[in-house]
Amino acid sequence: MNRFSYARPTDVAEAVREVGSDPSARFIAGGTNLIDLMKYNVERPTRLVDITRLPLTTIDKADGGGLRIGALVPNSDLAYDDQVQARYPLLSDAILAGASPQLRNMASTGGNLLQRTRCLYFYDTATPCNKREPGSGCSAIEGVNRIHAILGTSSKCIATHPSDMCVGLAALNAKVHVAGPSGERVIAMADFHRLPGDQPERDTNLGPQELIVAVELPDEDFSKNYSYLKLRDRLSYAFALVSVAAALKIDGGKIAEARMALGGVAHKPWRDTTAEDMLRGKPAEEASFKPVADHILRDARGFGHNDFKIDLARRAIVRALSQAAAGTPQTQTDKRIK
Known part of the structure; x- marks a missing residue:
């Protein structure tokens, strides 16, 4: 693991500024994915911006009648929330299908959206991987690809997205609220993640300094x-x-x-x-x-x-x-x- 500096902002604007001060900086919350990637030298941030003190930890009623879920709500809290289980049990079940109770206790809502692929070649820095090193090649296409994609692939990458929570959010027409240097904007869940195309290194349509602040569920009833x-x-x-x-x-x-x-x-x-x-x-x-x-x-x-x-x-x-x-x-x- 490489050396890095550390910052712990207390509001969203400060967090965005901290990441903007270093092109290699990364936000960190639960760290259930990023720390693993750092240990494997897949991710090598020179600065970590710890966002765990930001006021993004509640589940509230949204203006349109749905729910607004703070980006730092732990997966376990979200899955067992009374409002979620009553109104959006599909999301609760999707979360409980993933990981272990210990990981769900640490993993955040925003972090879950940003999980990177579990492709073994992505994690193995001794092998070519366009997602890890653009232009180096995709070892999975001619390699051991049992867990890999069958839809939306490209000649550059056949990796899959690992999240269960995101599958539930996609089916429920969720929206992702993000904040950046230019203010806040909303991204439809359908447009948040990307297919690999010619840029498999880009997992999402987030800007380089943007921070997920909330996920919004619409006021719809698919609870039966x-x-x-x-x-x-x-x-x-x-x-x-x-x-x-x-x-x-x-x-x-x-x-x-x-x-x-x-x-x-x-x-x-x-x-x-x-x-x-x-x-x-x-x-x-x-x-x-x-x-x-x-x-x-x-x-x-x-x-x-x-x-x-x-x-x-x-x-x-x-x-x-x-x-x-x-x-x-x-x-x-x-x-x-x-």
């Missing part, structure tokens, strides 16, 4: 027919091979509205609004779900070791939608698949 299904190599403390966040509004046995996002399959949470539109007005049954799964995966491509993910994702979409339609969400305490 939902499910978060996560498929992985072991039942706990493992990243998704494929995950699906599904939420439905059902009226008279037919789907009035549908929301869905996939994890473990792309460089960002994968949402296809055209597929959601296909479900509108259809019976809430398996026969309606299979064409939607085929549509979502129409451009999916495996790279050898991860070819199995395409069929796994297809079956996971149908299963998650079936669970949501039946009002029997996948349990996050007994993780055996229903």
Whole structure:
């Protein structure tokens, strides 16, 4: 780990100025990802700006009737918050599907959005990686790529985004509030993360000095027919091979509205609004779900070791939608698949 200086601001404006004073500075909150990256010499910041004293730790009602979640709210607090469990249980389940209780106690809401890929080649500084060193190549494409992306890939990178929370937020149409030198702005969750394209080193559309200050959930009710299904190599403390966040509004046995996002399959949470539109007005049954799964995966491509993910994702979409339609969400305490 390289040497670094340290600052601990007490307000958002000061934090933004501190990061702006050094191009290699990084914000740090729980440190559950950044510290690991520093230990592996993947990240080498010359200055850490500790934001844990900023007033971003509450969950409040938003102006539009939804919820505003401070960027420093721990994942465990968010998952078990009474308002979240009552109004947005899909988000609670997505968070509880990830990591371990100890990590959820430390990890922050904003930090979870900024998780970097768990691609083994990204972590191994002895191997080429365009995300770590632009222009060096992507070792995963011809390497061991079992956990890698099948959607939205490029010739530069086939890494996946690791967050479960972000998949739930994507399905719920969340918004990300950020602050920077030019003031505050709002980024739709769908636009927050990037596909790799020719710049896989850029994970998000945040500006270089911008700080996440809150996440806003809209005033919508998907609290009855939902499910978060996560498929992985072991039942706990493992990243998704494929995950699906599904939420439905059902009226008279037919789907009035549908929301869905996939994890473990792309460089960002994968949402296809055209597929959601296909479900509108259809019976809430398996026969309606299979064409939607085929549509979502129409451009999916495996790279050898991860070819199995395409069929796994297809079956996971149908299963998650079936669970949501039946009002029997996948349990996050007994993780055996229903």
